Amino acid sequence: MKETITLGLIGLGTIGTGVVKTLQINKSILEERIGKKINLKWVADLNTDLKHNLKIDPNTFITDGRKIVEDPDVDIVIELIGGCTAAKDFILTALKNGKSIVTANKALLAEHGKEIFQAEQSSQGQIGYEASVAGGIPVINTLRNGLAANDIISLYGIINGTANYILTKMSSDKISFEDALKKAQELGYAETDPTFDVEGIDTAHKLLLLGSLARETFFDMNDIYIEGIRGITEKDIAYAAEFDYVIKLLAIYKKKNGVVQLRVHPTLLAKSNLLSSVNDSFNAVSFRGNIVGTNMYYGRGAGELPTASAVVADIVDISNTIVSGNITKRNDFRIPRANITVQDMDDIENRYYLRFGVIDKPGILARIAGILGSLNISISDVYQKERRAGDTVPLVMLTHKAKEKNIRLALNKIDKLDIIRGKTVLIRMEAP
Amino acid sequence: MKETITLGLIGLGTIGTGVVKTLQINKSILEERIGKKINLKWVADLNTDLKHNLKIDPNTFITDGRKIVEDPDVDIVIELIGGCTAAKDFILTALKNGKSIVTANKALLAEHGKEIFQAEQSSQGQIGYEASVAGGIPVINTLRNGLAANDIISLYGIINGTANYILTKMSSDKISFEDALKKAQELGYAETDPTFDVEGIDTAHKLLLLGSLARETFFDMNDIYIEGIRGITEKDIAYAAEFDYVIKLLAIYKKKNGVVQLRVHPTLLAKSNLLSSVNDSFNAVSFRGNIVGTNMYYGRGAGELPTASAVVADIVDISNTIVSGNITKRNDFRIPRANITVQDMDDIENRYYLRFGVIDKPGILARIAGILGSLNISISDVYQKERRAGDTVPLVMLTHKAKEKNIRLALNKIDKLDIIRGKTVLIRMEAP
Numbered sequence: 128m129k130e131t132i133t134l135g136l137i138g139l140g141t142i143g144t145g146v147v148k149t150l151q152i153n154k155s156i157l158e159e160r161i162g163k164k165i166n167l168k169w170v171a172d173l174n175t176d177l178k179h180n181l182k183i184d185p186n187t188f189i190t191d192g193r194k195i196v197e198d199p200d201v202d203i204v205i206e207l208i209g210g211c212t213a214a215k216d217f218i219l220t221a222l223k224n225g226k227s228i229v230t231a232n233k234a235l236l237a238e239h240g241k242e243i244f245q246a247e248q249s250s251q252g253q254i255g256y257e258a259s260v261a262g263g264i265p266v267i268n269t270l271r272n273g274l275a276a277n278d279i280i281s282l283y284g285i286i287n288g289t290a291n292y293i294l295t296k297m298s299s300d301k302i303s304f305e306d307a308l309k310k311a312q313e314l315g316y317a318e319t320d321p322t323f324d325v326e327g328i329d330t331a332h333k334l335l336l337l338g339s340l341a342r343e344t345f346f347d348m349n350d351i352y353i354e355g356i357r358g359i360t361e362k363d364i365a366y367a368a369e370f371d372y373v374i375k376l377l378a379i380y381k382k383k384n385g386v387v388q389l390r391v392h393p394t395l396l397a398k399s400n401l402l403s404s405v406n407d408s409f410n411a412v413s414f415r416g417n418i419v420g421t422n423m424y425y426g427r428g429a430g431e432l433p434t435a436s437a438v439v440a441d442i443v444d445i446s447n448t449i450v451s452g453n454i455t456k457r458n459d460f461r462i463p464r465a466n467i468t469v470q471d472m473d474d475i476e477n478r479y480y481l482r483f484g485v486i487d488k489p490g491i492l493a494r495i496a497g498i499l500g501s502l503n504i505s506i507s508d509v510y511q512k513e514r515r516a517g518d519t520v521p522l523v524m525l526t527h528k529a530k531e532k533n534i535r536l537a538l539n540k541i542d543k544l545d546i547i548r549g550k551t552v553l554i555r556m557e558a559p
Numbered sequence: 560m561k562e563t564i565t566l567g568l569i570g571l572g573t574i575g576t577g578v579v580k581t582l583q584i585n586k587s588i589l590e591e592r593i594g595k596k597i598n599l600k601w602v603a604d605l606n607t608d609l610k611h612n613l614k615i616d617p618n619t620f621i622t623d624g625r626k627i628v629e630d631p632d633v634d635i636v637i638e639l640i641g642g643c644t645a646a647k648d649f650i651l652t653a654l655k656n657g658k659s660i661v662t663a664n665k666a667l668l669a670e671h672g673k674e675i676f677q678a679e680q681s682s683q684g685q686i687g688y689e690a691s692v693a694g695g696i697p698v699i700n701t702l703r704n705g706l707a708a709n710d711i712i713s714l715y716g717i718i719n720g721t722a723n724y725i726l727t728k729m730s731s732d733k734i735s736f737e738d739a740l741k742k743a744q745e746l747g748y749a750e751t752d753p754t755f756d757v758e759g760i761d762t763a764h765k766l767l768l769l770g771s772l773a774r775e776t777f778f779d780m781n782d783i784y785i786e787g788i789r790g791i792t793e794k795d796i797a798y799a800a801e802f803d804y805v806i807k808l809l810a811i812y813k814k815k816n817g818v819v820q821l822r823v824h825p826t827l828l829a830k831s832n833l834l835s836s837v838n839d840s841f842n843a844v845s846f847r848g849n850i851v852g853t854n855m856y857y858g859r860g861a862g863e864l865p866t867a868s869a870v871v872a873d874i875v876d877i878s879n880t881i882v883s884g885n886i887t888k889r890n891d892f893r894i895p896r897a898n899i900t901v902q903d904m905d906d907i908e909n910r911y912y913l914r915f916g917v918i919d920k921p922g923i924l925a926r927i928a929g930i931l932g933s934l935n936i937s938i939s940d941v942y943q944k945e946r947r948a949g950d951t952v953p954l955v956m957l958t959h960k961a962k963e964k965n966i967r968l969a970l971n972k973i974d975k976l977d978i979i980r981g982k983t984v985l986i987r988m989e990a991p
Contacts, residue, residue, distance in 0.1 A: 149708055149850050156710055159775075159893065257705075263851035265705025272704065273689075273697025276581055276871030278588055343591075401836060401857060418581050419695035419868035422858035425833060426851065436851035439708030453885035461591065 131164040132446045135195030137217055138208035139172035139181075142231055142258065145435030146205060147181050157439070161446045169195045196221040202449055203442060206230040215239055218246075218254075225251035227449070229441040231258035231434055234323075237332035241345050244460055253454055255441025260333040261286050261410045263433030264426040265440060270340045270414070271459060277416025279341035283559040284378040286333045288408035288429040289317045289324035290356050294374055294393075295406045298364045304357060316408055326355035327376060327391040334378035337412070338389050341380055344462040346389060350469045354392035363482060363552060366523045367395050369510055372480075373403045377557065386470045395480050395525075395556040402559055413559050421559070473532035478507070478556035483522040483541065484548040491522070491546050498540050499526070502533040519548045525556065563596040564878045567627030569649055570640035571604035571613075574663055574690065577867030578637060579613050589871070593878045601627045628653040634881055635874060638662040643670055650675060650686075657683035659881070661873040663690035663866060666755075669764035673777050676892055685886055687873025692765040693718050693842045695865030696858040697872060702772045702846070703891060709848025711773035715991040716810040718765045720840035720861040721749045721756035722788050726806055726825075727838045730796045736789060748840055758787035759808060759823040766810035769844070770821050773812055776894040778821060782901045786824035795914060795984060798955045799827050801942055804912075805835045809989065818902045827912050827957075827988040834991055845991050853991070905964035910939070910988035915954040915973065916980040923954070923978050930972050931958070934965040951980045957988065 134150075136143055150157065150167055158165055170183060171192040178188040189195075196204055196217050204221040206228060208214050214235050218228050223246070230236070236243060236259055247254045257267045261284070270279070285291050289311055296307040308325065311317035323329040331351045339345045356376050367374050377394040381387070396403040401423055405411040410428025415421045427433035448454050485491050496506060508525040526534070538551050566582075568575055582589065582599055590597055602615060603624040610620040624640070627633055628649050636653040638660060640646050646667050650660050655678070662668070668675065668691055679686045689699045693716070702711070717723050721743055728739040740757065743749035755761040763783045771777045788808050799806050804827040813820040828835040833855055837843040842860025847853045859865035880886050917923050928938060940957040958966070970983050 145850075152849065153708065153710055156775075157708070160707060160889075263848075264854055265701060268700065268705045269697060272876060273700045273872060274868070275592060275875040276585065276589070276868045278585055343588075401833070404833060404836060416695075416868060418577075418585065418864045418871070420859050420865055422696055422856070424854070424856050426854035432850045433852055436706070436708045436848060439850070440705055443707040444704060447887060447889070451885055451887040453883055453887075455879060455883040455885075457879070 129163065129450065131166050132161060132449060133200045133202050134165065134167045134205060134442065135169040135171070135198065135201040136167065136205040136207065137171045137192035137195055138206065139170055139174070139177040140207060141431050142434045142438065143172070143207040144180060145431035146207065146438050147183060149432065149435045149439045151182070157443060160443055161450060163446065163450055168200060169198070171195055192217050196224060196226065201226055203227045203229060203445055205438060205442070206232060207438070209234065211235050211238055215243070218243060222246045222250040222252045227252040227254070227445045229255040229438055229445065231256070231438060233259040233329070233332040233336060237335040237348060240336070240339070244345065248456060248458060251454065253445050253448065255445055256336070257441050258434050258437035260336055261412055262426070262428040262430065263436040264410060264412065264424050264428065265437065266337065266412045266424055267340065268440070269424060270337065274414060274416050274419060274422070277418045279382065279414060279416055281381045281415040281559070282337055282341055282412060283402060283557065284334065284337060284410070284412040285375055285402060285405050286378050286410050286412065286428060287324050287330045287376060288410060289321065290330065290376040291405065291410070292316050292408045293325065294356060294359065294364070294376065297359070297361050298368070298373065301361055301365070303361055304359060325357055327353045330376060330378045330391045334380065334389060334391055337378070338380040338387070340459055342382065342387055342462065342467060343460060344464050344467050345460040346464065346469070350389050352390040352392065352472045356393050358552070359393050362521065363554065366482065366510060366521070367480065370508055370525060371398045372396060372556070373398060374554065375402065375405070379557065386468045388470050388475055390472070393554050395554055397558065400559060473530070475531045476528045477531060478528055479526045479534055480554040480556055481524045481526065482552040484519050485522045486546045486548065487518055487520045488546060494544060494546065495522070495541055499537050502537045504529040504533055504537055561595065561882060563598050564593060564881060565632045565634050566597065566599045566637060566874065567601040567603070567630065567633040568599065568637040568639065569603045569624035569627055570638065571602055571606070571609040572639060573863050574866045574870065575604070575639040576612060577863035578639065578870050579615060581864065581867045581871045583614070589875060592875055593882060595878065595882055600632060601630070603627055624649050628656060628658065633658055635659045635661060635877055637870060637874070638664060639870070641666065643667050647671055647675070651678055654678045654682040654684045659684040659686070659877045661687040661870055661877065663870060665691035665761070665764040665768060669767040669780060672768070672771070676777065680888060680890060683886065685877050685880065687877055688768070689873050690866050690869035692768055693844055694858070694860040694862065695868040696842060696844065696856050696860065697869065698769065698844045698856055699772065700872070701856060702769065706846060706848050706851060706854070709850045711814065711846060711848055713813045713847040713991070714769055714773055714844060715834060715989065716766065716769060716842070716844040717807055717834060717837050718810050718842050718844065718860060719756050719762045719808060720842060721753065722762065722808040723837065723842070724748050724840045725757065726788060726791065726796070726808065729791070729793050730800070730805065733793055733797070735793055736791060757789055759785045762808060762810050762823045766812065766821060766823055769810070770812040770819070772891055774814065774819055774894065774899060775892060776896050776899050777892040778896065778901070782821050784822040784824065784904045788825050790984070791825050794953065795912070795986065798914065798942060798953070799912065802940055802957060803830045804828060804988070805830060806986065807835065807837070811989065818900045820902050820907055822904070825986050827986055829990065832991060907963045908960050909963060910960055911958045911966055912986040912988060913956045913958065914984040916951050917954045918978045918980065919950055919952045920978060926976065926978065927954070927973055931969050934969045936961040936965055936969055
């Protein structure tokens with residue numbers, strides 16, 4: 128009978144530090160929950176300065192992660208270095224050596240998950256990746272277990288805290304994207320290179336995992352339509368508010384008539400929808416199951432301790448299966464990707480927010496509405512306030528449901544009209 | 560190797576019907592998730608008319624639940640008859656016979672859980688009870704697994720859909736408790752005898768389970784302070800709104816300085832708090848963990864299919880452990896109750912909403928504030944609008960934090976003043 132669960136942690140950044148702290152703060156309750164002692168035998172980081180930030184035995188600290196994945200004592204390797212090179216190598220070697228993995232590395236799992244989860248299936252180990260999506264909110268456990276009775280019809284996620292913070296600030300302080308980004312960087316919410324967060328790539332990595340769990344297959348990044356928030360202006364946020372909507376960067380998964388949609392884009396959400404109240408760096412995911420209806424989960428999606436909460440929950444879960452001596456392989460991604468159709472963006476149907484820059488002259492509305500109508504797009508709401516004859520003024524419309532392809536055709540035509548200045552802004556609307 | 564998981568269901572009411580439907584609608588995906596066939600061998604109900612509501616083999620339908628708990632084929636007994644007599648007997652017999660249990664019976668678990676969970680520990684079976692709290696929201700799975708890294712510091716639940724529907728209607732339609740209750744009864748949200756729902760007893764049953772899981776002990780119903788919503792008037796809801804608060808029936812668990820609070824009462828919540836937006840018959844639970852911070856889970860807390868979602872999730876979970884051949888006993892309630900102190904209501908500290916009926920004369924505010932001040936209670940907000948000299952008018956105050964004991968002493972004195980008409984209304988305030 129095993130008396131101790133032995134851990135090795137690679138990567139002492141923000142989350143790694145949080146994990147070490149959590150294992151210290153809650154040591155006794157965690158050991159009681161597992162029924163065994165927990166030994167954090169190794170902590171590895173290339174930066175040797177980091178060991179001074181924590182109260183750990185200096186002999187625990189090493190620079191070479193390889194030592195951890197090769198140590199026969201280690202039961203669980205906690206991979207928190209991020210990136211797709213060394214991390215992948217460590218994980219595959221650890222699995223080969225019969226160890227289990229806990230990771231928060233969504234980029235790696237999204238880009239190389241197929242290979243990694245296949246390696247897990249043929250190994251003695253398990254992979255826990257709760258921390259890879261929505262930080263401290265246990266959405267993966269919820270999908271795998273809590274909602275196990277359901278066919279997931281749709282899910283909507285606000286799962287990038289940086290983007291959500293920027294959109295919240297733009298709205299509350301009526302400032303531009305650039306100014307809000309600067310604030311986010313000052314507060315440490317956004318990195319110097321914010322591409323992954325503001326371009327929707329990080330959101331797409333997480334959507335790939337959630338959507339794959341929901342559909343029980345493993346999708347590819349190419350399956351996801353991705354549009355970031357760089358194009359959103361404080362004006363659009365203000366106009367959306369006039370119609371009682373807010374703009375959020377949403378991850379969307381839908382399953383309808385046998386086909387699947389996977390997309391990340393800025394989205395108008397009605398203020399009456401609970402997701403629209405998810406502000407600052409908070410995350411939330413709403414799931415719609417064919418039995419349970421709509422559920423929503425809300426909490427901190429990032430940060431040292433919230434993310435550590437998810438990492439350590441996986442450690443407890445895997446430790447319990449190690450203690451019981453029985454590792455059941457549940458193939459969460461059992462359906463071959465080839466058996467599933469992902470819908471082309473051209474074919475999706477949505478409501479749309481459109482902002483035209485028009486030269487204010489009589490008959491403009493008729494010309495625009497005429498082109499929209501000829502493509503079966505009908506208008507539900509119009510907003511035009513700052514009218515000054517002859518000037519360029521904004522004309523904002525919300526449409527009823529229309530095919531994306533038709534909207535694109537219509538905007539192509541409209542943007543060529545002599546009364547139109549600049550490129551028309553298009554933002555999709557959703558009613559989760 | 561087992562090829563089939565055999566189920567027997569006792570009680571074909573609302574939830575039972577939903578479970579049969581769920582097993583039919585999602586049969587293939589459930590069997591794929593378990594990796595085995597599912598056979599619903601028996602459905603038992605005393606009312607033989609009920610079998611006509613469902614497409615089931617007539618031979619499946621029986622009237623005697625005993626046949627199910629004694630049938631050696633049955634792996635999992637689904638107990639959905641409710642109540643504390645026959646249900647308890649069925650569960651204990653089934654456990655003795657090595658079967659596992661799935662139940663939604665919060666009253667039984669709250670009143671007799673100690674005995675039942677002890678029987679589980681010494682049996683070959685397991686008990687799944689996700690459906691007993693918050694219907695389709697997997698809060699028990701979340702507490703046991705998703706938040707396993709945390710010491711739970713507090714939890715706040717809106718976990719009775721009937722009471723929440725009534726309070727929501729009183730607020731939106733500006734109607735009395737009695738009228739809102741009547742509407743709830745017409746819609747089937749409230750039973751003819753609504754005592755359990757409106758007196759807070761059902762909420763307390765569920766809080767007992769959540770609080771026990773959070774503290775890893777098993778509490779007693781006597782540990783919970785219970786106050787229902789019958790005393791709430793549409794006036795109080797309107798005055799609360801003037802201060803930007805709503806009134807909700809909350810289940811509250813807190814752990815502070817080693818002592819625990821367990822209480823159910825109407826509560827003023829700031830409109831800015833996400834829980835205050837949980838309306839109609841929806842449920843939500845917010846948890847605060849020492850690592851994760853605050854998380855919130857929202858969804859349908861009742862109804863045929865949402866509750867069936869939780870029952871069937873437990874069936875999937877238990878089936879997976881049966882298939883793997885390894886039933887690990889996790890004693891969720893491992894700490895002896897005797898080792899834990901539950902705080903006396905006199906000693907809790909809260910902010911308070913107070914509504915006095917006063918004869919409008921000069922100097923009243925000074926007399927009331929004087930008594931409050933003498934007991935260390937300071938006032939944060941005052942509202943008095945409808946002033947008519949000599950008449951009885953409402954005077955509403957919000958206090959800063961004060962000891963419950965002091966508030967009671969103060970109101971005892973104040974209610975004896977010649978300027979006071981009627982009993983002062985007290986509603987506690989919380990900031991989850």
